[in-house]
Amino acid sequence: MTNAPAVHPSTRPPVHPLLSVRNLVKNFPIKKGAFGRPAGFVRAVSDVSFDVMPGETLGLVGESGCGKSTTGRMILRLIEPTAGRVEFDGVDLTSLDSRAMRKMRRKIQVIFQDPFSSLNPRMTVGAIVREGLTIHKIAEGGAADARVKQLLDEVGLRAEYTSRYPHEFSGGQRQRIGIARALAVEPTFIVCDEPVSALDVSVQAQVINLMQDLQRDRGLAYLFIAHDLSVVEHIADRVAVMYLGKIVELASAADLYRDPVMPYTQALLSAVPVPDPARKKSRVVLTGDVPSPSNPPAGCVFHPRCQHPAKDAACTEIVPPLEEKAANHWAACIKQPPTGVEWRVQQAAGGTKEPKRWAGRPVDR
Amino acid sequence: MAESPSLLRIENLHTYFYGDGGVARAVDGITFEVGAGETVGLVGESGCGKSVTALSILRLVRPPGRIEPGSEIHFDGKNLVTLDEKSMRAVRGARISMVFQEPMTALNPVFTIGDQIAEVVRIHHAGTKQEAWDRAVKMLETVGIPDAAQRARDYPHQLSGGMRQRVVIAMALVMHPALVIADEPTTALDVTIQAQILELLAELQQKFGTSILLITHDLGVVAETASRVIVMYAGEIVEESPVEELFAAAHHPYTEGLLAAMPRVGQERERLATIPGTVPPPTAWPSGCRFHDRCVYAWERCSTEHPPLYQIGERHVSRCHLAEEPMRRSQRHEPAAAIKS
Numbered sequence: 160m161t162n163a164p165a166v167h168p169s170t171r172p173p174v175h176p177l178l179s180v181r182n183l184v185k186n187f188p189i190k191k192g193a194f195g196r197p198a199g200f201v202r203a204v205s206d207v208s209f210d211v212m213p214g215e216t217l218g219l220v221g222e223s224g225c226g227k228s229t230t231g232r233m234i235l236r237l238i239e240p241t242a243g244r245v246e247f248d249g250v251d252l253t254s255l256d257s258r259a260m261r262k263m264r265r266k267i268q269v270i271f272q273d274p275f276s277s278l279n280p281r282m283t284v285g286a287i288v289r290e291g292l293t294i295h296k297i298a299e300g301g302a303a304d305a306r307v308k309q310l311l312d313e314v315g316l317r318a319e320y321t322s323r324y325p326h327e328f329s330g331g332q333r334q335r336i337g338i339a340r341a342l343a344v345e346p347t348f349i350v351c352d353e354p355v356s357a358l359d360v361s362v363q364a365q366v367i368n369l370m371q372d373l374q375r376d377r378g379l380a381y382l383f384i385a386h387d388l389s390v391v392e393h394i395a396d397r398v399a400v401m402y403l404g405k406i407v408e409l410a411s412a413a414d415l416y417r418d419p420v421m422p423y424t425q426a427l428l429s430a431v432p433v434p435d436p437a438r439k440k441s442r443v444v445l446t447g448d449v450p451s452p453s454n455p456p457a458g459c460v461f462h463p464r465c466q467h468p469a470k471d472a473a474c475t476e477i478v479p480p481l482e483e484k485a486a487n488h489w490a491a492c493i494k495q496p497p498t499g500v501e502w503r504v505q506q507a508a509g510g511t512k513e514p515k516r517w518a519g520r521p522v523d524r
Numbered sequence: 525m526a527e528s529p530s531l532l533r534i535e536n537l538h539t540y541f542y543g544d545g546g547v548a549r550a551v552d553g554i555t556f557e558v559g560a561g562e563t564v565g566l567v568g569e570s571g572c573g574k575s576v577t578a579l580s581i582l583r584l585v586r587p588p589g590r591i592e593p594g595s596e597i598h599f600d601g602k603n604l605v606t607l608d609e610k611s612m613r614a615v616r617g618a619r620i621s622m623v624f625q626e627p628m629t630a631l632n633p634v635f636t637i638g639d640q641i642a643e644v645v646r647i648h649h650a651g652t653k654q655e656a657w658d659r660a661v662k663m664l665e666t667v668g669i670p671d672a673a674q675r676a677r678d679y680p681h682q683l684s685g686g687m688r689q690r691v692v693i694a695m696a697l698v699m700h701p702a703l704v705i706a707d708e709p710t711t712a713l714d715v716t717i718q719a720q721i722l723e724l725l726a727e728l729q730q731k732f733g734t735s736i737l738l739i740t741h742d743l744g745v746v747a748e749t750a751s752r753v754i755v756m757y758a759g760e761i762v763e764e765s766p767v768e769e770l771f772a773a774a775h776h777p778y779t780e781g782l783l784a785a786m787p788r789v790g791q792e793r794e795r796l797a798t799i800p801g802t803v804p805p806p807t808a809w810p811s812g813c814r815f816h817d818r819c820v821y822a823w824e825r826c827s828t829e830h831p832p833l834y835q836i837g838e839r840h841v842s843r844c845h846l847a848e849e850p851m852r853r854s855q856r857h858e859p860a861a862a863i864k865s
Contacts, residue, residue: 222714223685329802330570359569359741361799364785368796386714393787393796416789430719431789432744436767444723445716448684 176210177348177380178234183207183243185229189453201453203229205404207243208481211348216374216381218395218412220388222427224449226404227384231350234382235269236260247348265295268341272353274333278325284311284336285321291343310339314369331362338369348380355390367394388431392416400424403452403460406481410488418518420490422467425519443519459492467517469494473510530557531702531735532581532599532620538592539573539580541806548806550576550589552759558703563729563736565750565767567743569782571803572756574739578705581737582622583612599703618648621696625708627688631680637664637691638676644698663694666731667724686717693724700732707739722749743786747771752839755779758814759806761833765840775842777819801861813845817860821852 185204188197204226211217219227232238234245236252245252247267255263271277278287288307292298298306308318314335325333334354341349354370355363371394373379385391391398391412398415400408400423408421419425422443429442445464450456456463462474479491482499493500494514502513539551551573558564568574579585581597583604597604600619604612624630632640641660645651651659657676664672667690680688689709696704706725710718726749729736738750746753746767753770755763755778763776774780784797801818804810810817816826825845834847846853 222716331802359803360743360782361569361785362802364787364796364798365800367787368798371795388715389787389789392789426716428789430715432718432722432742432748434744434747434771434783434786434788436747436771442719444719446720448686448717449714 174212177213177215177248178211178382179244179246180210180230180234181208181244181246183230183233183245184241185226185233185238186241199453202404202455203452204233204240205455207401207404207406209399209406209409211380211382213347213380214374214378215397216383216395218391218398219382219384219401220386220391220398220427221401222386222449224403224452225401226452227401228352230401231269231352231382231384235264235267235350237269261294265291265344266346267348267350268344268346269350269352270334270337270341270354272356274330274337274357275325277337278333278340280325283322283324284316284328287325287336288321288339288343291340295344297344306343310343313342313373314339315365329362330358331365334358334366335369338366338373342373342377345377346379348382350382350384352384353386354383356385356387363390370394388428400427403449403455405460405491407461407492408490409481410490414485414488418485418488420484420488420495421461421492422465422495422517422519423461424490426464426466429519467492467494469512469515469517471505471510471512473505473508476508477505529560531560531562532558532597532737534577534581535596535598537577537580537595537597539576539585539595540590540592542588542590543807546807549759549809550806551580552809554756554759554761556754556761556764558735558737560702561729561733561735562752563738563750565746565753566737566739566756567741567746567753567782568756569741569803571806573759573806574756575707577756578622578707578737578739581705582616582620583607614648617644617696617701618699619701620703620705621699621701623689623692623696623704623706623709625711627685627692627712628680630692631688633680636677636679637683641676641691641695641698644695648699650699659698660694663698664691666728667691667694667697668720669694685713686720689713689717689721690724693721693728697728697732697734701734703735703737705737705739708741709738710745711740711742718745725749743771743782755782758804758809760814760843761841762815762843763841764833765837769837769840775836775840775846776815776844777821777846778815779842781818781820800859813843819859820856821846822859823852823855825849 183204184206186200186202189199189201191198207230221227229238233240240253252263285307288310289303292303292306307321311318311320316335355366358366383395395412398412399406402423408424419428426443426445443466447464450463458475458477459479477493477500479493481489481491484490484495493505496514496516498514535555537551537554541548541550566574580591585591591605595605638657638660641663642656645656645659661672661676664676669675669690710721713721740746750767753765753767754761757778763779774783781799785799787796799818812827812829813831816822831843831845833841833843836842836847
């Protein structure tokens, strides 16, 4: 059995990472019976490590239940990790008490998916944006009013809107209010959990452009969690792909989309419908569903659905380490060379087919 | 407009909702056809009227909503708008059926999936209880549920999202309807499961010769499945065209804007084009062209004169005055909505 390497990639080593996530784990107990005894665990996140650089956007993609949102919430400590470290600007967030953590939230903010449930319907827009200023004692009175108006202006909303309530706004406008609220305390890092998924295409584009402008002007770093692969390719510098609680591939957006290595990433990318009827593409259609995270498959978590021609018994035994397959391109697959899991080790685990590079089926673009 | 003899022909459909805030003209005079065996994509953003169109076809619009007099929905030689409720029940589920977006709410949690599919057969008096059950199991097999005889005894919560959507499709197809209306059938699903479901729909269409009216906001899904596309905006059809032509040469500025606003896999990373402003409320559609205040080409004529559907190509129509004044396309400017907000 091999474990993922303890130290993880960063594409720009000389710069100190803003956020370092190391070996993060979350197990949710499954409660059974009248007394709620734990009868097992849902392994939502197992051994996840990555860095986010200052001013960078790291995309975190995967299908429902892969653990991407749980990872985001653990960084914010809205969910307590079972194990692992989250280091922000040199401070281990997992060791902070609630008071110190609250102070930290000035630097780390969040934008949620649902602009309908993430804004308090009883508070005016002004009060929503102002709350952070008061809590962190950033501004009061007239200065706070001026700051709120300035923030609304920055996210493209009219200053007169301060006295209105969230229900008076469209989905896109509400998401702008959510962004203004996050920006109020001048964070350096924002966890964006599916920030544009609930929006129509035309409005989605407005919000994406706004987020990119704000990043450029303020040097923000984003952890951009999304299931929409086209949106992530557009906004992210690097992308991490999750499957059943693990990172299975991590590379620059350009490399990952051009040359995906892990067979899951290949299938995922080939499943995206292409808005061009002239280009019919061949696709890797995955059969079956994602297995239950309460009972993940042994070995490579993807092996039951994998279509790699060299898949064999070794894949059901050996947990593939996240390895550097090309410069700054990390993937977890013992059948895609180069791999540190030597052929004789694979044979000892029942392997019969030697690793051989596979490109997935050709994807016509 | 349909390639093959038309199966469904909608003429001048108006569906209005009478609320406290005024009359919402959700569907405001639409005309189109669906041919036998054809897949037609009906696209548009929230509030454009695409789902109300679907509900109108099945006569599922509830008060305060109403299909306005003068609207016609021709199907099987009948006008569904004036059909009595009993005859309409014989159409629903048997001749026209619907696949909804959210499979969990479309299924009843307290009945097994086999029972729910068999019930459709029983309602349409198509066999004994045993025959209905057998038909349900066979249909579950057809939609790719492994071990169908066993799984038919499962309850919806025991299935994954993708499997549930297969059950919903089995239920929609069990009577071999002539038309299936699929309202965002893959929106709630993950992309790899979406690929499975779209493939299944295409397969079943081949097998049964069913026509599909596919309602979606996802232009990628439309490009891969539909042969013809209808674009709706503010309760009206603004463009209709064969799918290749729409993606290669969209005419209406709204369609053009939608296509440009989509981030695409493999595309150069440039700034996304946006459509400024938001869809107006259905109680107050703008005068003239309903898109004029968000349009980058709009001129005086657009705010006063409501454009008809102009013929652009043999099977391509567009509700835009640019059809008559094409040189205006070179005069892009900041739309009114961008300046206001």
